[in-house]
Amino acid sequence: MMICPLAHFEEVYKTDHGAVYQCSRQNCYWLDFAGGTTAFKVSDFFSFKKKVDAVDISAMVIDSSRTADFTIIMPFRTPRCFVLDINAVLNLRELLAGAKFMIELNSVINECLHATPGHAFRPQITDH
Template identity: 65%
Template sequence: MICPLANVEEVFKTENGAVYQCSRKNCYWLEFQDSTTSFSVSDFFLFKRRVDSIDIEQMLCDSSRSSDFEIIMPYRTDRCFILTVADILNLREVLDGAKFMIELNGQIKSIMRRGAICAF
């Protein structure tokens, strides 16, 4: 559950999850698997890198039961993600979309600042 006092804006959303940005607390909220997890900005990108580093091909080729899922415990959270291959792909989609939108917003702000400087 996102804090009711937080000032959040949707960054990216799919049918499987969403990422919101909280300007008041300078953090990101991830909604995934029916729960919400708060991340500092740096921890959010560390978590994304960790999810991206999962070797899905190895999971699919390995017939042992332990390769049917991946367990991820993000830094400074009380959350533990137990992810199947489908979950990993869905989470990657949410995180990739959020990262793209964050970078796009930064580029737009940069262009607008340059435009404001050139107008003077």
């Protein structure tokens, strides 16, 4: 993984096929997948996930032409081009879905932790 000396990486989500890291100093995500790393601005990361999710796996399976064995995705504002077969698409979807879930979960937890003290959850204690 290419690391900037000023960067501060935290693992967001990891599978056997790759990992997503967050750099809080540069406000970006790093995707480590298929032997390469790619930095994404936050909005570009979610846009890339949508492109991967939009790949029609069924069409790839059904189409018998050689060109249907792979799909090419070129993320916005990155020098990398992803050439993915069906397994790679599925592995990347799993990785990106897990990362998105963890990002959203972290956001919800932070909202709860920073809730106004007057509105914080307080369990009701009742005497029976």
